[in-house]
Amino acid sequence: MNETIVCVVGNVATQPVYRELAAGPSARFRLAVTSRYWDREKSAWTDGHTNFFTVWANRQLAVNVMASVEVGQPVVVQGRLKVRxxxxxxxxxxxxxxxxxxxIGHDLARGTAAFQRAARPETQPSATRPEPNWETPRPADDRTEAGTGQERHQQAAVPVMVT
Known part of the structure; x- marks a missing residue:
């Protein structure tokens, strides 16, 4: 599929707006992205042009945006670019x-954040699944080959899930 996937780093410019739609929750906010460059004449960093994007979040991402994002915070946004x-x-x-x-996440290069996993709604369990068996397989045979003096290739033990 020909989509333009972008990753932008900027500051939240407007308070997120939340709506409950028939398709599920939706939130939007404006993101200001300003390029910076080193000005040799001034020997200082200088702000360049500022681009503004409308960021749309849906479903659980929209709920989490409303609980986590405020105006002025530095964020990183990854998604599909659409120009209208x-x-x-x-x-x-x-x-x-x-x-x-x-x-969407906070830009940890410019501050700290404390992650808290979102609570999932209670659902009826379907069929019970067996618990995985995380036994480690035995390492490959490490004896030397007869008459060559070379060791056989050993593979690292990798955990394997047995169901």
């Missing part, structure tokens, strides 16, 4: 760059 334009009377009226987010 509206044309009236043959002239372009506006363009918007949206990101349909797959993942």
């Amino acid at each position: 334009t509206e044309v009236r009377d043959g002239q372009q009226q506006w363009a918007s760059a949206d990101i349909d987010a797959a993942a």
